[in-house]
Amino acid sequence: MSGRIVHIASNTFREAVRDRVLYNLIAFALLLSGAAILVGEISIDIEKLVVINLGLTAVSLFGIVIAIFIGIGLVSKEIERRTLYTVLSRPVRRWEFIVGKFFGLAGTLLVNTFFMAIGVFAALLYVAHRFHMPDAWILVALYFIVLQFLIICALALLFSSFSSPLLSAVFAFSLFVIGSFAEDLRGFAGMAHGLSRWLATGAAYLVPNFSALNVISSVAHERPVAGPLILYNTAYALTYAAVALCGAVLIFEHRDLK
Amino acid sequence: MTASQRTTIVASLLLVGCMLASVVLLRRVDQMRTMATLDEVLYITSPKTLKRLSLGYEGLMADIYWTRAVQYFGRKHHQHSKHYDLLATLLEISTQLDPQLLVAYQFGATFLAPQPPNGAGMPEKAIQLIEYGIRNNPNDWHLYYELGFIYYTDKKDYAGALEAFERGSRVPDAHPFMKLLAAQMAQHAGELQTARMLWLTTYQTTQDKQIRANAIAHLRALQVDEDVTNLQRAVTQYGEKTGHLPPSFSAMVAAGVVSRIPVDPDGHAYKLMPDGRIEVRMPDDFPFIEKGLPPGYTPPQPKLPPSD
Amino acid sequence: MLAIEILGLEKTYSVGFWRKRPKHALRPLRLAVEEGEIFGFLGPNGAGKTTTLKLLMGLVFPTSGSARILGKEWTDPAVKAQIGFLPEQPYFYDYLTARELLEYYGQLSGMSEKERGPKVEAMLGRVGLHDVGGVQLRKFSKGMLQRVGIAQAILHDPKVVFLDEPMSGLDPMGRREVRDLIEQLKREGKTVFFSTHILSDAEALCDRVAIIHLGELRGVGAVAELTSSIHGKVEIVWQGTHVPESLKNLGECHVTGDTVRAVIAEENQEVAVEALRREKLRLVSLVPVRASLEDYFVQKLKQVDKMQGVIA
Numbered sequence: 001m002s003g004r005i006v007h008i009a010s011n012t013f014r015e016a017v018r019d020r021v022l023y024n025l026i027a028f029a030l031l032l033s034g035a036a037i038l039v040g041e042i043s044i045d046i047e048k049l050v051v052i053n054l055g056l057t058a059v060s061l062f063g064i065v066i067a068i069f070i071g072i073g074l075v076s077k078e079i080e081r082r083t084l085y086t087v088l089s090r091p092v093r094r095w096e097f098i099v100g101k102f103f104g105l106a107g108t109l110l111v112n113t114f115f116m117a118i119g120v121f122a123a124l125l126y127v128a129h130r131f132h133m134p135d136a137w138i139l140v141a142l143y144f145i146v147l148q149f150l151i152i153c154a155l156a157l158l159f160s161s162f163s164s165p166l167l168s169a170v171f172a173f174s175l176f177v178i179g180s181f182a183e184d185l186r187g188f189a190g191m192a193h194g195l196s197r198w199l200a201t202g203a204a205y206l207v208p209n210f211s212a213l214n215v216i217s218s219v220a221h222e223r224p225v226a227g228p229l230i231l232y233n234t235a236y237a238l239t240y241a242a243v244a245l246c247g248a249v250l251i252f253e254h255r256d257l258k
Numbered sequence: 259m260t261a262s263q264r265t266t267i268v269a270s271l272l273l274v275g276c277m278l279a280s281v282v283l284l285r286r287v288d289q290m291r292t293m294a295t296l297d298e299v300l301y302i303t304s305p306k307t308l309k310r311l312s313l314g315y316e317g318l319m320a321d322i323y324w325t326r327a328v329q330y331f332g333r334k335h336h337q338h339s340k341h342y343d344l345l346a347t348l349l350e351i352s353t354q355l356d357p358q359l360l361v362a363y364q365f366g367a368t369f370l371a372p373q374p375p376n377g378a379g380m381p382e383k384a385i386q387l388i389e390y391g392i393r394n395n396p397n398d399w400h401l402y403y404e405l406g407f408i409y410y411t412d413k414k415d416y417a418g419a420l421e422a423f424e425r426g427s428r429v430p431d432a433h434p435f436m437k438l439l440a441a442q443m444a445q446h447a448g449e450l451q452t453a454r455m456l457w458l459t460t461y462q463t464t465q466d467k468q469i470r471a472n473a474i475a476h477l478r479a480l481q482v483d484e485d486v487t488n489l490q491r492a493v494t495q496y497g498e499k500t501g502h503l504p505p506s507f508s509a510m511v512a513a514g515v516v517s518r519i520p521v522d523p524d525g526h527a528y529k530l531m532p533d534g535r536i537e538v539r540m541p542d543d544f545p546f547i548e549k550g551l552p553p554g555y556t557p558p559q560p561k562l563p564p565s566d
Numbered sequence: 567m568l569a570i571e572i573l574g575l576e577k578t579y580s581v582g583f584w585r586k587r588p589k590h591a592l593r594p595l596r597l598a599v600e601e602g603e604i605f606g607f608l609g610p611n612g613a614g615k616t617t618t619l620k621l622l623m624g625l626v627f628p629t630s631g632s633a634r635i636l637g638k639e640w641t642d643p644a645v646k647a648q649i650g651f652l653p654e655q656p657y658f659y660d661y662l663t664a665r666e667l668l669e670y671y672g673q674l675s676g677m678s679e680k681e682r683g684p685k686v687e688a689m690l691g692r693v694g695l696h697d698v699g700g701v702q703l704r705k706f707s708k709g710m711l712q713r714v715g716i717a718q719a720i721l722h723d724p725k726v727v728f729l730d731e732p733m734s735g736l737d738p739m740g741r742r743e744v745r746d747l748i749e750q751l752k753r754e755g756k757t758v759f760f761s762t763h764i765l766s767d768a769e770a771l772c773d774r775v776a777i778i779h780l781g782e783l784r785g786v787g788a789v790a791e792l793t794s795s796i797h798g799k800v801e802i803v804w805q806g807t808h809v810p811e812s813l814k815n816l817g818e819c820h821v822t823g824d825t826v827r828a829v830i831a832e833e834n835q836e837v838a839v840e841a842l843r844r845e846k847l848r849l850v851s852l853v854p855v856r857a858s859l860e861d862y863f864v865q866k867l868k869q870v871d872k873m874q875g876v877i878a
């Protein structure tokens with residue numbers, strides 16, 4: 001892999017840090033500690049449940065919002081401000097730029113998620129006073145959340161490579177919402193007939209499947225996640241992200257920079 | 259070939275390859291999740307909470323839960339399951355989110371009330387569901403019909419059925435059938451004709467594929483039950499006439515106790531056993547028959563098409 | 567070897583939201599630049615200079631045609647390591663300091679870490695930004711950004727440097743510095759291809775220039791060659807305040823104090839002197855005026871406009 005991808009990725013990360021993206025962690029910490037203290041007051045039995053549910057949901061939503069809002073500008077902003085001119089007039093291939101941007105954003109989210117995960121476990125420790133084995137499944141849920149981020153990053157990048165930031169945000173966010181109901185969408189498709197069944201099934205397989213990547217409530221109830229599911233989900237998220245990235249590369253490779 | 263062309267080709271190939279792979283993987287994930295759904299718990303069971311969570315889009319949420327209910331039943335049924343623990347909850351959620359979702363009540367009446375494996379075996383829950391529907395849609399005669407139906411078929415409570423049909427017949431624009439059904443309940447509770455009328459009405463008043471298939475299966479079974487009853491009576495008549503059991507259906511036709519050799523709804527002739535009993539040729543094809551079964555017959559697991 | 571060879575590059579944009587119309591930003595252009603030359607690419611605003619440079623940098627794709635840079639196909643990634651580019655009104659990652667930006671661009675150009683450090687410092691010094699190397703670019707003025715832009719264009723020691731309007735937005739001192747810098751680059755044996763609409767800069771610097779207008783090439787050659795190709799003028803001064811009738815339509819006449827000054831075409835010189843003699847006016851001086859690039863430029867543009875007037 002070329003070093004240029006690494007340089008572009010780390011510059012993307014540096015941009016996010018300097019733009020104070022990681023400040024969201026403060027909001028996250030406030031939310032979580034507030035919830036932990038509040039829930040502790042109300043009920044003993046469900047405090048752990050609430051902390052896990054709320055914590056992981058917040059990790060997911062904060063990350064999605066960050067992924068979309070940075071992702072949509074990654075390419076279009078550089079075209080708009082013409083910062084790309086001096087990058088692409090160097091021995092940097094356009095696909096390297098896209099891939100580098102992807103890894104930069106993914107890295108940003110990974111670091112962000114890492115700190116949030118520490119927050120979740122700290123809150124858990126606060127309400128439950130100690131960890132026990134099933135809490136390890138929370139790590140799997142967090143891992144799935146990161147897989148979701150990879151898909152969203154790639155999609156935001158794809159939209160960013162051909163459309164305006166606002167439209168990209170709308171596209172990416174709708175895909176996230178639809179993708180969260182992907183299993184139901186395939187359910188609907190299964191109940192349709194004829195042509196609409198074909199179309200609906202096609203659409204159902206085209207949108208990203210976030211439902212299988214969401215095991216938050218399951219781990220909150222201390223249920224294990226099947227090993228093969230971890231494997232297949234990983235493979236799925238990676239191939240899906242690759243599809244979106246390839247799309248972004250194909251579009252970007254042939255477009256004029258205005 | 260220029261570098262750009264190379265990039266284009268590689269990216270295109272990778273795109274197609276990964277897209278196919280992602281579909282295959284998604285199917286695997288789906289399979290795994292389906293199996294998991296069978297013993298999955300519903301984490302949010304309170305319709306009130308869900309209503310709040312749906313941020314005003316209750317209709318959409320109701321449809322989603324309705325789809326889940328249908329899928330849940332279809333899958334479990336396909337797996338020959340005897341437990342449908344979530345069906346009632348899923349239907350409750352769907353109907354509380356959208357109290358006008360008639361098809362959900364119908365589905366509940368048809369599949370919540372009957373004993374497993376044909377249903378969840380929860381007639382009380384089914385009655386609760388329908389009563390809730392009636393409170394919210396007091397002018398829809400279908401719901402009274404469903405209610406009477408549950409009382410009649412699953413609870414064998416003919417007084418309850420009578421009351422339900424009567425209430426329904428008083429609704430404006432009620433199907434004229436409702437009055438007739440009420441009358442039937444009063445006179446011939448428990449008769450074949452009544453049952454046939456009920457299933458026929460069910461068939462005619464719904465668009466739902468699964469409910470229709472179920473009604474047809476019941477109608478076919480009723481036909482068989484009626485045929486077997488008639489034939490058995492003819493065998494007895496033949497015995498009274500000749501002093502011995504009939505050797506064949508042709509002998510019975512010759513003796514004038516039946517007019518022709520009878521066939522079942524699939525066109526197969528019935529079997530006349532040496533001991534004078536009548537049996538259907540393919541008992542597996544008639545899941546709901548009560549007569550004409552070989553002694554000690556155990557029904558195979560029911561086969562409904564999987565719903566996806 | 568030719569440093570740059572433009573082989574019929576053409577760019578047509580389609581503009582308009584509903585009904586797309588073609589916009590010919592650049593008609594098929596043929597141009598060759600020798601190695602070691604300072605080449606000026608001249609034209610008024612909207613002539614197609616930036617379009618040409620963006621085509622050469624692979625930032626936009628041509629409607630037709632191709633180019634060769636340093637003997638290689640211009641899309642060849644290997645070419646990119648040997649060229650530098652300063653865009654028009656450059657803008658850079660403003661969250662970086664000047665030093666970080668150059669460091670990053672050095673990485674992208676494939677410079678080794680050892681090579682990079684000293685080179686970045688030297689470059690900051692060369693463009694006079696050494697003291698502000700640690701300041702974020704968002705605090706830089708337009709002129710400072712232009713210097714950063716030049717620094718990044720020559721950071722990796724490219725063989726050919728493309729500069730789009732390198733002097734615009736600079737104060738007279740800054741322009742002087744950029745001129746010196748370009749001359750330095752030439753001395754280092756680099757080829758410089760720069761676009762400008764400021765003719766005096768080109769006149770002072772360029773070995774050769776090309777003039778482009780409305781996307782079409784109007785002339786190429788050494789400055790002296792071009793200016794001598796147009797007919798010269800003479801300045802004629804006489805005493806008095808009176809302007810003879812026959813002189814009035816030959817050129818503009820300015821009366822200052824008790825002398826009159828007129829600039830007229832060389833071929834009308836005889837007529838003018840004859841007229842002065844007839845009116846008994848005293849001739850003070852008659853000096854040939856050297857044609858400037860501007861004259862050539864104005865003449866070329868006028869030619870076209872006249873031609874277009876005929877066509878229209």
Ligand SMILES: Nc1ncnc2c1ncn2[C@@H]1O[C@H](COP(=O)(O)OP(=O)(O)O)[C@@H](O)[C@H]1O
Nearest residue numbers: 258579581589591610611612613614615616617
């Ligand atoms: N992206 C674009 N879409 C449409 N027209 C363009 C675009 N870029 C440039 N043009 C047009 O092409 C012509 C040449 O522009 P340009 O190359 O920027 O001129 P210059 O740099 O010489 O001032 C102008 O008329 C400009 O309006």
Ligand SMILES: [Mg+2]
Nearest residue numbers: 615616617654
């Ligand atoms: Mg320009």
